[in-house]
Amino acid sequence: MFAALYRWLDERLHLDGLIEPFRHKTVPTHRLSYWYFFGGITLFLFIVQVFTGILLLLYYRPSANEAFESVQYIMTRVQFGWLIRSIHSWSANLMIFTAFVHMFSVLFLKAYRKPREMTWVSGMLLLFLVMGFGFSGYLLPWNKLAFFATTVGTQMAGQVPVIGQPMMVFLRGGPQVTGATLTRFFGFHVAVLPMLVTILLAIHLFLVQRQGMSVPPKVEAAWTANPSLRREMRFFPNFLLRELMAWYVAIGTLGALAALFPWNLGVKAEPFASAPAGIKPEWYFLFMYQTLKLIPSKVWIFDGEVLGILGCGLAGLFWLLLPFFESDKPARTRTWITGLGVFALVYMIVMSVYGYVAQ
Amino acid sequence: MCADHIPQTRTTRRHAIEIFLGGGVLASLASFLYPVLRFLVPPPVADLGGDEVVAAKVGDLKPNSGEIFRFGSRPGLLILQSDGTYRALSATCTHLGCTVQYRADLRQIWCPCHNGIYDLSGRNVSGPPPRPLDAFDVHLRGDEIVVSRKREA
Numbered sequence: 001m002f003a004a005l006y007r008w009l010d011e012r013l014h015l016d017g018l019i020e021p022f023r024h025k026t027v028p029t030h031r032l033s034y035w036y037f038f039g040g041i042t043l044f045l046f047i048v049q050v051f052t053g054i055l056l057l058l059y060y061r062p063s064a065n066e067a068f069e070s071v072q073y074i075m076t077r078v079q080f081g082w083l084i085r086s087i088h089s090w091s092a093n094l095m096i097f098t099a100f101v102h103m104f105s106v107l108f109l110k111a112y113r114k115p116r117e118m119t120w121v122s123g124m125l126l127l128f129l130v131m132g133f134g135f136s137g138y139l140l141p142w143n144k145l146a147f148f149a150t151t152v153g154t155q156m157a158g159q160v161p162v163i164g165q166p167m168m169v170f171l172r173g174g175p176q177v178t179g180a181t182l183t184r185f186f187g188f189h190v191a192v193l194p195m196l197v198t199i200l201l202a203i204h205l206f207l208v209q210r211q212g213m214s215v216p217p218k219v220e221a222a223w224t225a226n227p228s229l230r231r232e233m234r235f236f237p238n239f240l241l242r243e244l245m246a247w248y249v250a251i252g253t254l255g256a257l258a259a260l261f262p263w264n265l266g267v268k269a270e271p272f273a274s275a276p277a278g279i280k281p282e283w284y285f286l287f288m289y290q291t292l293k294l295i296p297s298k299v300w301i302f303d304g305e306v307l308g309i310l311g312c313g314l315a316g317l318f319w320l321l322l323p324f325f326e327s328d329k330p331a332r333t334r335t336w337i338t339g340l341g342v343f344a345l346v347y348m349i350v351m352s353v354y355g356y357v358a359q
Numbered sequence: 360m361c362a363d364h365i366p367q368t369r370t371t372r373r374h375a376i377e378i379f380l381g382g383g384v385l386a387s388l389a390s391f392l393y394p395v396l397r398f399l400v401p402p403p404v405a406d407l408g409g410d411e412v413v414a415a416k417v418g419d420l421k422p423n424s425g426e427i428f429r430f431g432s433r434p435g436l437l438i439l440q441s442d443g444t445y446r447a448l449s450a451t452c453t454h455l456g457c458t459v460q461y462r463a464d465l466r467q468i469w470c471p472c473h474n475g476i477y478d479l480s481g482r483n484v485s486g487p488p489p490r491p492l493d494a495f496d497v498h499l500r501g502d503e504i505v506v507s508r509k510r511e512a
C-alpha cells in the first residue's frame with residue numbers, strides 16, 4: 001500500500017529527485033564518529049520541547065495572578081501533567097547540555113574550518129537562542145527564584161552602555177519585573193524564539209546536508225596517506241538507524257529523570273519580598289554568575305559589573321566568529337584555537353562548580 | 360555628440376526614477392515599522408504612592424529586625440535597631456536589582472543574589488554593589504511609621 005501511495009506521489013511530485021541525494025549520502029567512520037551524534041540528539045530534544053511545550057500550552061495561563069496556579073494545576077490535577085512538565089524541564093536542560101557538547105566537539109574536531117564557517121555561526125546563534133529559551137522559560141512558572149533570576153538577568157542587560165536601559169525596559173515591559181514581563185517572556189518563549197530557531201535550524205541542517213560531515217584533520221591526513229584506511233557509512237539507513245537508537249536512549253533517559261526527579265515548582269513569586277538566601281541561576285548561567293560575583297565593584301574607574309558584562313558579550317561575539325580567526329597556516333592557529341577551547345571548557349567547568357558550592 | 364547625450368539622459372532619468380521609487384518604498388517600509396517599534400515600548404506606569412508611605416505600625420517589628428514595605432512601585436526596607444530607632448532605605452540592591460534583607464546576626468543589610476553587604480546607613484561595605492542604598496526619612500505619626508523621601512537640603 002505504501003509503495004502504491006509512493007508511486008502516486010512520485011508521479012506528481014518526482015520525489016525520486018528529492019530523495020536521490022540521501023541515497024548517496026555517506027558519513028565518515030572513524031574512532032571519533034560518536035561525536036557526530038550530539039547534534040542529532042540536540043535536534044531530538046528540541047522536537048521533544050516543541051511537542052511537550054504545545055501540550056503545556058493547553059493549560060498554562062500567562063499572567064502574574066494565574067501562572068503559578070496554572071502550573072500547579074498541571075502538576076497536581078491534569079493527568080500525567082507532572083510528567084509532561086518534568087519532561088519539558090529536563091529536556092530543556094539536557095538540550096542545553098548536548099548543545100554545548102556538540103559545540104565543543106565541533107571545536108575540538110576542527111569541523112568549523114573553511115568551508116563550514118556558516119554552519120558554525122548558525123550553530124552558535126542557535127546555542128544563544130536555546131539559552132534564551134532557557135532564560136524566558138524559567139520565568140513562566142512565576143516562582144520566587146525565577147522572579148529574582150529574571151530581575152538580575154534583565155538588569156545585566158541594562159548595564160550595557162547607551163542601549164542597555166531601553167533594552168531592559170523592552171525586555172521587562174516596564175522599569176521593573178512585573179506581570180508585564182511574564183506576558184512578554186511568554187511571547188518570546190512560544191512565538192518569537194521558536195520562529196527564529198526554526199529558520200536557523202533549517203539553514204543549519206541545509207548546510208550540514210549540502211557540505212557533508214567534516215573529517216578531523218588528523219584522520220584526514222591518515223586517510224590521504226593511506227587511502228585504504230578510508231571508511232564510510234551510508235547515511236540511510238545505517239547512520240540514521242544508529243541515530244534513532246541514540247534518540248531512543250535519550251527518551252528513555254528523559255522519562256527516567258522526569259519520573260525519578262520530578263521538577264520542583266517552588267514558591268510563588270512575591271515582588272515585595274526579599275530575595276531568598278542561596279539564590280542561584282540555572283547551571284548553564286553559573287559560570288557567568290560566578291565571574292560577575294568575583295569582579296570587584298570598581299575596577300580602576302569603571303563599574304565592575306559593566307566590565308564583566310561587556311567582557312562576557314565580547315567573549316560571546318569572539319566565539320561566534322571563531323572560524324574567521326583560523327588562518328591557512330595550520331600548525332600555528334589551530335593550536336591556539338584548540339588551546340583556547342580547552343581553556344574555555346576548563347574555565348566554564350571550574351567556575352560552574354565554584355558557583356555551585358560557594359555561599 | 361547627440362548619440363553620446365541620449366544614453367546619459369536616459370541613465371539620469373532612470374536614476375531619478377529609481378531614487379523616487381526606492382525612496383518611496385523605503386519611506387513606506389519605515390511607516391510600517393514605526394508603529395511596530397512604538398508598540399514594543401511599554402507605556403509609562405504612574406508611580407503611585409508619591410513621596411510618603413505608611414511602612415508599618417509601631418509594634419509590628421521586633422528590635423533588631425527588618426521588614427520589606429512597598430514604596431510606590433519599588434520595595435523599601437524598614438529596620439528597627441536594637442536601640443529602638445527606625446531606619447528606612449531602598450531595598451533594591453544597587454548591583455543588579457535584587458531585593459535586599461536585614462541580617463539580624465550580622466546587623467547589616469545583605470543581598471543574597473551576589474553576596475553584597477551594606478551597613479545600616481546604606482553604605483556598600485563589601486561585595487559587588489557599586490553604590491550605597493538610598494536612605495529615606497522616618498517619622499512617627501501616632502502609631503504609624505511614616506517613611507518619606509529625603510528632602511534636599
